Amino acid sequence: MFSKEVEKLLLKVQKPGRYVGGELNEVIKNKNDVDVRFAFCFPDTYEVGMSHLGMKILYSQFNSVPYIWCERVFAPWIDMEEEMIKHKIPLYALESGDPVSDFDFIGFTLQYELSFTNMLNMLKLSNVPVKSCERRDLKQIVVAGGPCACNPEPIADFVDLFFIGEGEEVDLEVIELFRKCRNENKTKEEFLNLCAQIEGVYVPSLYDVSYNDDGTIKSFLPKNNAPAIIHKRIITDMDRSYYPDNFVVPLIEIVHDRAIQEIFRGCIRGCRFCQAGFIYRPVREKSPETINAQCKALCENTGYDEVSLSSLSSSDYSRIVPLLEKLNEWSRKEKVSISLPSLRVDGFVDEIMNKIKTVRKSGLTFAPEAGSQRMRDVINKNVKEDELISTCATAFEGGWTTVKLYFMIGLPTETLEDVAGIAKLGQTVVDTYYKCPNKPKGKSVRVTVSASSFVPKPFTPFQWEPQDTIPELHKKQQHIKENITTKKIQFNYHDADTSYLEAVFARGDRKLCKVLELACEKGFHFDGWNDCFSLDKWLEIFRECNIDPAFYANRRRSFDEILPWDHIDYGVTKEFLIKECKKAYEGATTMHCRLKCSNCGAAKYGEGVCFEKRKNMV
């Protein structure tokens, strides 16, 4: 719903369908019948936010509770933002059209560091004070979760409380506590103190940080009985955890315009650069029966004719073939296509390929991540070149002619020789095509090679590593370009400037809050979009705040330094990460969870892959 004032703006902006709500399956309640109103904010555009699975799960789950009404809020694109400011229209929620400032909770999901400015800007557009200490009453409680909450420090001044880990249970516990506190006329401080006692809740205002002269952390101390270590929450039984049988179906085309079915959480692989591979441990699967039933319900309720099976490394699902068989029993008849977006090179077996191909032939994407075997061993991406090549050969014989290969540059210990390996591997894939006797007739091959810049992330074995400087990254990009000699390869690379800023905030501390505050004052937004991002403007702000961004991005930390996120526990121990980091330097690989347990620490949750029977256990 939208107001008369908004109606007058809608035809002046691009894609007005972003700002109106009214979709099939949106949840409308009477605001007088509910106790708690929750504004679920996604700090990016409608099309991006509506594609996000976590939001769909929590939206449906919150709304399944009669006393909660959860509504959606997205960042208005720059044209709409300008109109809203000009006409003094505050940011509103799509379902009721009510201003965000009316809500009890204002929740953000933090998927990438460059959306921090959008989060602050959305508060500003709502006329809600940006700083937590300036919101004094028991309302407008700003909460946040998602992968970027694993290092909440750069936004500690703005968010009242963070949800650490998976939200399905802890979010509702906090909402229920809020309801109770309000009935008892408690203050915001009292409420936050009580929240801090809930496992998985981090209240940043309850901790004092002091720094050494060199800018590193000296101490991090809790007060008011807050726990010294905040442990993440996880869902232990995936078959019994909440999953929506219904999605809000957008009126306009969004990025992932299809039904999404989660098949498992976590990843067995342990690639050393990958934060998701560590923070979502241990691997917990849904049963094929559950997945099948949920898929069917989703398609029936939304009308989507495509379901994407979602997880990290989906071919690692232990019962993938029986699952696809079950899905194929009805999907073909119902004209529904199934896609598996996250396949590993070594998991792309004939059987899977044939089962997906029956419905729709999409492009093939593989992520070898590094060009040389040495480098792949360093990052523990246990993929061998001959595996990639034989997979590509299978695909070419099956009629595919386009392959996308994803790589990273700037990885620890990387040399120019490793980087040149990226171009070489692309060439080998091209050669493989022409060697295939059964390749599609009369068609040329197209290999897209994409190189993004490595950003060291918290809770990975590379959390102590410096990021390559921007000139170093440029040099490596150039080196790949020079080593590509065929037009059959299209080379793309990711802008090093944005990766640099991402690296600053990924491992930032509380001193960065003032940088973000100033950025918000100056109207920064949509830093994840090339239309808006300017590193020069950011560097100006860092200078104004007297902060050196290289301290965060390009500095090597020692193993005994207190890291800004050390008070948060994601299950994997620091000892394990140090061991993995040292093994990386030796180029030694670590076996994945199903082959051998590496004692990462995640077994303490008592669930998942840690307790599966290993086939080849000695």
Next chain:
Amino acid sequence: MKNVRIWFKKDYECRYISHLDLNRCMLRALHKSKLPIWHTEGFNPHPFVTFPLPLSLGFRGTNECMDVKLEDDNYSYEEIITKLNNCLPKGLRVFNVTEPVMKAGEIAYADFTLKISYDKISSDKICSHLKDLFALKKIEIEKKSKKGIKIIDIKPGIKSYEVAENSGFAELNIILSAGSIDNINPNLIISALEKYFSESYYVDITRNKLYNSDMELFR
């Protein structure tokens, strides 16, 4: 196999979606309804749907239609209406199903209601602007097309019109050439008004009915 024409209204939130998005919404609703719609037989089978005359983003439509083929005859028109409405967002409402009488190509005119307002001048002033505009021998306006900008005279495309003053807005009821050959978008009338009187208006446009070249209702 049976051809049917499905009549619907496009309003409220759904006013703001483009024709392509409308097409997607309809495909999903047809899929969800499980009605036996004939699918294309190509590599990606999808329900075969055609729209006799697409509606611009932002317009309300009170008599819109789309054509589909039904694979069997076992459904009453009432059933089709109910099933589809259960699967559509509330801004799209099916109200009738008929057997097509005319072909899409026969559409020659469309009738629109434009509610025009401008907070700086009164609605009777807008009415007199409109009358002045229509009194001109030629109404020339720049039209952007794929080939670039060209100047066109929209006067011959105006079949008839009626101007009425209303509280807060001027109401223009106008019949314009429509269809695949000479289509005049009513927004061009507003552009002309803005060009001749250097003002910028807020306008609410509804498409009411479609006609053939003999001004018979499109059926």
